[in-house]
Amino acid sequence: MVSVRSIYNTPSSLTYHDLPWIITHREDRCTLCGQCTAVCPVGAIYLTYRRQRVPKLDVLKKQRGNEYRHFVGIRQQTDVSKRCIGCGMCSMVCPNEAIGPHPNTNENRSAFVRSQKGDAFKRGGRRNAPGKTILDRISFDRISMLTDPALDAGRHEFNYNTILGRILPPEEYLKRKASGEWIPPTREIFPFIIGSMSFGALSPNMWLGLLQGVAYCNEVLGIPVVMATGEGGCPPWILKSPFLKYIILQIASGYFGWDEIIRAIPEMQCDPAAIEIKYGQGAKPGDGGLLMWFKVSKLIARLRGVPEGVDLPSPPVHQTLYSIEESVMKMIQTMSMAFGFRVPVYPKISGSTSAKAVLNNLVRNPYAGGLLIDGIDGGTGAAYDVSMEATGHPIASNLRECYLDLVAQGRQNEIPLFAAGGIGKNGNVTQNGLAMIMLGASGVHIGKYIMQSAAGCLGNEMGRCNVCNVGICPKGITSQNEKLFRRLDPDDVAQRVVDTFMMIRTETKKIMAPLGRSQSLPIGMSDALGIDDADAAERLKINYIC
Amino acid sequence: MCRLALKSADEPFSPYEMLMAMEAMQEGYDGSGLGLLLRGIEFDDFKLKPNHVILSGIAHTENALQRMADFMGESGYELKYQHEFDMRPGIIETRNRKRFKYVVRVYKTPDWSNLTQDEQELRLTETRLALRKNGEDHGGDLTIFSLWFDVIMIKEVGWPLQIGDGLGLDDDRIKARVVMAQGRQNTNYGINLYACHPFFIQGISTMTNGENTAFIPIKEYLLGRHIPGYLGYHSDSEVFTHILHYTTKVLKLPLEAYKHVITPLKTEELDHHPQGDFLKGLRTACRRLIIDGPNAIIGTLPDETCMLVMDQKKLRPATVGGRPGAWAIASEMCGVDALVPDRDPALDFQPMREHTVIIPPERKELKIWSQFDPFTIPQAA
Numbered sequence: 001m002v003s004v005r006s007i008y009n010t011p012s013s014l015t016y017h018d019l020p021w022i023i024t025h026r027e028d029r030c031t032l033c034g035q036c037t038a039v040c041p042v043g044a045i046y047l048t049y050r051r052q053r054v055p056k057l058d059v060l061k062k063q064r065g066n067e068y069r070h071f072v073g074i075r076q077q078t079d080v081s082k083r084c085i086g087c088g089m090c091s092m093v094c095p096n097e098a099i100g101p102h103p104n105t106n107e108n109r110s111a112f113v114r115s116q117k118g119d120a121f122k123r124g125g126r127r128n129a130p131g132k133t134i135l136d137r138i139s140f141d142r143i144s145m146l147t148d149p150a151l152d153a154g155r156h157e158f159n160y161n162t163i164l165g166r167i168l169p170p171e172e173y174l175k176r177k178a179s180g181e182w183i184p185p186t187r188e189i190f191p192f193i194i195g196s197m198s199f200g201a202l203s204p205n206m207w208l209g210l211l212q213g214v215a216y217c218n219e220v221l222g223i224p225v226v227m228a229t230g231e232g233g234c235p236p237w238i239l240k241s242p243f244l245k246y247i248i249l250q251i252a253s254g255y256f257g258w259d260e261i262i263r264a265i266p267e268m269q270c271d272p273a274a275i276e277i278k279y280g281q282g283a284k285p286g287d288g289g290l291l292m293w294f295k296v297s298k299l300i301a302r303l304r305g306v307p308e309g310v311d312l313p314s315p316p317v318h319q320t321l322y323s324i325e326e327s328v329m330k331m332i333q334t335m336s337m338a339f340g341f342r343v344p345v346y347p348k349i350s351g352s353t354s355a356k357a358v359l360n361n362l363v364r365n366p367y368a369g370g371l372l373i374d375g376i377d378g379g380t381g382a383a384y385d386v387s388m389e390a391t392g393h394p395i396a397s398n399l400r401e402c403y404l405d406l407v408a409q410g411r412q413n414e415i416p417l418f419a420a421g422g423i424g425k426n427g428n429v430t431q432n433g434l435a436m437i438m439l440g441a442s443g444v445h446i447g448k449y450i451m452q453s454a455a456g457c458l459g460n461e462m463g464r465c466n467v468c469n470v471g472i473c474p475k476g477i478t479s480q481n482e483k484l485f486r487r488l489d490p491d492d493v494a495q496r497v498v499d500t501f502m503m504i505r506t507e508t509k510k511i512m513a514p515l516g517r518s519q520s521l522p523i524g525m526s527d528a529l530g531i532d533d534a535d536a537a538e539r540l541k542i543n544y545i546c
Numbered sequence: 547m548c549r550l551a552l553k554s555a556d557e558p559f560s561p562y563e564m565l566m567a568m569e570a571m572q573e574g575y576d577g578s579g580l581g582l583l584l585r586g587i588e589f590d591d592f593k594l595k596p597n598h599v600i601l602s603g604i605a606h607t608e609n610a611l612q613r614m615a616d617f618m619g620e621s622g623y624e625l626k627y628q629h630e631f632d633m634r635p636g637i638i639e640t641r642n643r644k645r646f647k648y649v650v651r652v653y654k655t656p657d658w659s660n661l662t663q664d665e666q667e668l669r670l671t672e673t674r675l676a677l678r679k680n681g682e683d684h685g686g687d688l689t690i691f692s693l694w695f696d697v698i699m700i701k702e703v704g705w706p707l708q709i710g711d712g713l714g715l716d717d718d719r720i721k722a723r724v725v726m727a728q729g730r731q732n733t734n735y736g737i738n739l740y741a742c743h744p745f746f747i748q749g750i751s752t753m754t755n756g757e758n759t760a761f762i763p764i765k766e767y768l769l770g771r772h773i774p775g776y777l778g779y780h781s782d783s784e785v786f787t788h789i790l791h792y793t794t795k796v797l798k799l800p801l802e803a804y805k806h807v808i809t810p811l812k813t814e815e816l817d818h819h820p821q822g823d824f825l826k827g828l829r830t831a832c833r834r835l836i837i838d839g840p841n842a843i844i845g846t847l848p849d850e851t852c853m854l855v856m857d858q859k860k861l862r863p864a865t866v867g868g869r870p871g872a873w874a875i876a877s878e879m880c881g882v883d884a885l886v887p888d889r890d891p892a893l894d895f896q897p898m899r900e901h902t903v904i905i906p907p908e909r910k911e912l913k914i915w916s917q918f919d920p921f922t923i924p925q926a927a
């Protein structure tokens with residue numbers, strides 16, 4: 001046994017199989033082109049020369065000796081800051097299928113040493129909770145077999161749009177209409193909304209692609225898709241363009257970008273779709289927004305009215321205000337007034353056991369245009385790992401409770417509830433969304449799904465990639481580095497957005513048709529839902545099926 | 547599929563006529579139940595006065611009958627007449643089903659001269675609901691179908707003509723100017739009689755064929771209105787009656803608005819509608835009342851107006867035909883033939899998705915109104 005000191009070893013030392021992803025490299029296939037090392041966003045692999053001793057024994061000559069074989073290989077860094085993130089870009093660029101990451105199924109010791117330089121682990125992405133979600137397990141079981149003819153998803157006409165904005169009770173609507181009083185603005189939109197991802201979080205090409213796709217859905221296909229900006233403003237050319245009507249502008253506690261927006265109001269050709277006031281986010285409740293300095297490029301700095309290259313944290317709360325009730329009231333009123341009471345204004349909160357209290361507060365506020373609840377499976381551009389993993393409330397039961405609360409008050413048509421956080425997490429976006437709608441949501445926001453579907457985001461629930469925070473996004477989705485975001489062609493993104501929404505539209509019809517629904521979005525049609533888990537069925541007040 | 551028939555005539559006629567017409571349509575139902583609504587009543591041996599109301603239902607036990615009578619007396623209603631059905635034994639199985647008495651009683655209302663029409667109607671509803679609750683609290687021994695000025699309702703399980711024979715409806719002792727009848731399918735003896743069409747609330751009644759797939763959200767919304775009588779929902783079609791009530795009585799909109807509430811036009815259609823702006827707002831405000839599924843809805847209003855509307859895709863059949871003075875609506879054409887044979891069948895009309903067919907109380911001519919046409923909105927549009 002050798003003395004310990006002769007082996008390089010510190011408390012943070014790791015070997016390659018202590019890492020979450022292990023690189024397999026096949027030397028017999030490697031052409032040494034170097035593409036993998038060049039593309040790796042974290043510098044996890046390097047090219048190295050190795051020497052192998054081959055002992056040699058010549059019996060006839062009675063000679064012993066050694067020969068040395070030299071070879072060139074790819075090796076994996078074991079430094080925790082350079083650990084492989086499993087993005088798979090190396091396999092994508094390798095011409096010979098010689099390299100690729102594999103999840104470490106044994107143990108991930110690097111988790112114990114992620115606390116480096118006095119900071120806790122931060123990343124982008126989502127909660128690492130793989131497997132089927134509750135929404136994935138719900139099936140639509142009230143098939144309309146009693147009467148024929150059944151609906152035909154391909155031939156019949158379907159009304160699947162939803163309403164965003166405060167809706168008056170019918171009596172009040174008639175009264176106000178007769179006397180010419182103000183009627184709160186509403187929008188008829190597609191129930192799948194591209195959730196808020198900021199212009200700083202996303203690359204310019206990603207943003208442009210999304211907007212192009214959304215415009216095409218609206219103007220050519222007649223699918224009234226809207227998208228939300230996230231905090232951080234909106235490029236001036238969009239603010240002054242007719243595309244603004246497809247955009248939900250977000251205001252959050254940092255108020256980034258709102259100087260530009262307010263200044264642009266006189267020049268706006270149309271009103272935005274809505275204003276979203278962010279109070280909380282499902283992925284990181286209690287945290288404000290965070291744009292790390294890597295991503296504060298010249299363009300972003302200009303949009304947000306800040307210096308380049310500084311961290312941009314938004315405070316966790318809207319500081320100037322005393323309580324959430326007061327805050328919500330003032331913010332909603334201020335925003336409504338800024339846009340002449342022509343634009344729906346609604347808050348976004350983190351999924352929480354206290355969501356019902358916020359909701360009841362909104363019910364009493366005649367200007368509140370809805371409530372968006374973002375569950376624990378929501379995504380984020382940057383957050384502390386502990387927030388993402390362990391803080392928050394799953395969306396299904398949270399939204400259901402809020403909806404049933406409205407039903408008990410007879411106000412379910414007045415405040416539309418929107419759900420976010422894990423919709424389409426495992427790819428079943430329409431199924432998840434319609435399940436949420438039948439549980440009582442008026443619509444759903446999709447963020448990660450659209451990044452995966454429209455831009456090929458590599459992240460998953462097993463810690464894959466998720467480096468959105470540091471500006472090294474290998475797909476160019478969440479980077480402000482030109483070299484990276486040029487990898488993403490906005491036209492391709494737009495095409496994928498369109499493909500995605502056409503698919504969602506078709507699947508929506510395929511779900512609605514057998515249920516005998518075509519006249520209106522089946523909001524709250526809980527009799528159509530079943531789940532193979534008695535406890536979940538009981539909690540969600542849907543059928544238990546097995 | 548259930549079979550529906552309605553006849554409205556100047557000259558009161560026997561409900562037995564309707565049952566004969568149901569026979570003509572018998573192919574389509576299994577004869578497992580019957581619901582009848584009679585309006586514009588004439589008793590052969592009693593003359594109704596304006597301050598008279600009629601209570602209809604079934605007392606399943608003697609005790610229930612007594613409680614019912616006591617309750618009415620205590621509430622200030624004075625019994626004026628009681629129709630004795632000329633029961634023919636052995637036709638309806640009454641004993642196992644516990645039908646102690648089929649009730650049709652005329653009461654004089656308490657002195658309501660200081661009450662408005664709305665208040666009087668509310669009193670009637672409250673009395674009906676209290677009686678219904680009384681029955682439910684006693685193991686369902688009292689079923690109350692209606693309490694209204696000139697409406698009788700009869701519901702029973704079995705083959706319609708047999709029920710008519712069993713109750714002796716062919717004796718011409720009760721006649722009515724408007725009769726609605728539904729022959730049910732898939733009804734069993736254990737059925738809650740409240741689940742049988744037609745449904746009734748404050749003089750408004752509808753019956754439907756088909757299935758209402760948006761039932762649960764609509765039901766939840768109606769329950770949330772907290773309006774007396776918005777309860778029950780043993781059948782998914784009951785909501786159609788309550789929506790008609792809500793539209794005409796609560797929102798005080800004209801009958802035409804019903805169509806815009808249950809099957810609103812699309813945005814592209816409303817963009818070109820003369821009242822598009824108002825109607826879009828109405829559609830949004832009443833969004834939870836949009837029906838779904840294949841339906842023909844046949845209804846009557848307190849003033850003897852009758853109407854027929856279709857679902858948004860016109861997935862169910864229904865025909866209207868007749869002549870001045872006598873009109874019929876039926877789910878099958880042969881039903882109209884049987885009800886008003888002396889008409890010009892060439893003028894029969896089958897409404898499409900946008901139509902509301904209205905038989906006005908004067909019964910001179912049909913009004914066929916299209917949803918694309920404007921209508922008079924009292925103060926709003």
Ligand code: SF4
Nearest residue numbers: 040084085087088090
């Ligand atoms: S999987 Fe990604 S991070 Fe890992 S070595 Fe390959 S390119 Fe680098």
Ligand code: SF4
Nearest residue numbers: 457458459465468473
């Ligand atoms: S591909 Fe980009 S956006 Fe997706 S997880 Fe990786 S860094 Fe984040």
